[in-house]
Amino acid sequence: MSLPPHVLPVRLEHAYRLLNHGPTVLVSSAHAGRCNVMAAAWNMPLEFSPPRLAVVIDKSTLTRELVEASGRLVLNLPPQALADACFAVGSVSSRELAPAQDKLTAFGLERFDMPEAEAPLVGGCLAWLACRVLPEPHVQAAYDLFVVEVLAAWADTRVFEDGRWRPLQDIPPALRTLHHLGGGQFWVPGQALQAAAPARP
Amino acid sequence: MSLPPHVLPVRLEHAYRLLNHGPTVLVSSAHAGRCNVMAAAWNMPLEFSPPRLAVVIDKSTLTRELVEASGRLVLNLPPQALADACFAVGSVSSRELAPAQDKLTAFGLERFDMPEAEAPLVGGCLAWLACRVLPEPHVQAAYDLFVVEVLAAWADTRVFEDGRWRPLQDIPPALRTLHHLGGGQFWVPGQALQAAAPARP
Incomplete structure (x- = not known):
């Protein structure tokens, strides 16, 4: 329940800046003793304040099942160092694992927990956005589109500090x-x- | 009504690949003799086939008015060479222009037209996605979120060919x-x- 080294909270009105430039994220989720993680390139900010985001979660995934049951998810921003794991959790389904296994463990991802998040935070990521689902049954069913609100966010201060990305x-x-x-x-x-x-013209 | 040099159609099932890595786009629109362009970092693919996308268009914009009236828009992918113009059309409102002026002209953007698009295509871009709005009144009103379907797409073959980005x-x-x-x-x-x-674990 404690933050890793270098990590600090991000003010909610700055949370959208973590996603504004279009990074691929990892979506982590948990419910009733099970947890999962998948990759999602299809995400975007929706609103500055309250901070709202959109993310696509396919009906075939365990993530969909856990997110619909819990109403919660975490978006984790993986760094280049986690590219192989990002591709792995994005292309291997949890249905391929042994019943007791979860994808974080199967692919060697570390995890930590925060009180604001009801899903694991993926260790070694650059930032984390703990979100709750704003129920929108029609677009969830028609487009696999989830609207979520950010409840808390954190970032590694080696890359993002005082509401801004550091100089590249x-x-x-x-x-x-x-x-x-x-x-x-x-x-x-x-x-x-x-x-x-x-x-100004 | 003819394609610029280097530009070829993109197969519809490959159109999402133009946006998968999270680029900022220019949204162009037209209706009843008026046209406009704005920048939109908040966009993402929604579906491979039929190719559907989501984009956020604020209620305060002329783009919103034109898109709601015409049901059509074009997403244009600006290259680094157009960064100043991209920032300009993203931060100056058409409401600041003289009545007869449009933002493409005001900021020196060239345009061309294609039969499949009922809005101007911005010259010098890397790719273009001509889209029609799938009416979703609730999420349009609640989140400024537009769901669109790609009707035709084109890309500059110096950057994207045979359905793939060229090696960087x-x-x-x-x-x-x-x-x-x-x-x-x-x-x-x-x-x-x-x-x-x-x-495979």
Whole structure:
């Protein structure tokens, strides 16, 4: 129940900034003694404050079952160092595991727990957003689309501090975000730029 | 009504791959002789086939008015070379322009038209997805969330061909995707990696 080294809470009004640039996340969930984790490139912010997000969770997944039962999930931002595990939990179904096994354990992911989250937080990630589902039965059924509200967030201060990502050159490549193209192929940020302030026409 | 050099159609079942890694897009729209463009970091794929996407369009925008009236929009993927224009159309409202002006013209963006799209395509972009709105009045009103279906897509073959992004090292930095952090600050992909195939546990 204690934060890993380097990790601090993120103010709720800054939580959307963790996802604004389109990283792939890991969705962790738990219910009635079972837990699971899957990868989700299909996520986006929906609202600054209250901080709301959208994420797609397919009907065939155990995550869907656990999230619908618990009404809770955690979005974890994996760093480049966890690319293999991210691809593994995104392509192997929990249905392929032995009955007592869970995907975090099966793929060597560490976990920790926080009181605000009713699902495991994946160790070694860059940031974590503990969320509750805002029930929207129609879009959940029609599009596998879940609207969630962030209840608490944390980030590794080596990459994100005082509500902002650190300058990219100060973030070691192993701690940069993953952006999934498909089939386990990822792009990782390598260049930062500041656009010019627009001239008001 | 003709494609720019290097541009070819993208098969509909590959269209989601243009957005899977989380790039910021430009949303263009038109209705009754008016047109507009705005930036949208908040977008994601929803379904492979039929290709469906989600995008957030704030109630205060002219884009919202045009999209609700026409039921159509185009998502354009701006390259790094258009970062200043992307920030400008994302931070200056069309309400600030003279009545006869449109944001494409005001910010020096070229445009072309395609029969499948009832909105202008922004010149110099990497890819274009012509979409129709699937009416979802509740989530449009509650979350500014639009569900759209891709009717046609095109990409610059210097970056995306045969349904896949080219190897990153073959894409010049000026033609890489933009990932908005906020305030005109962008990260651009600089490293590619292939995760190891997972061992079935």
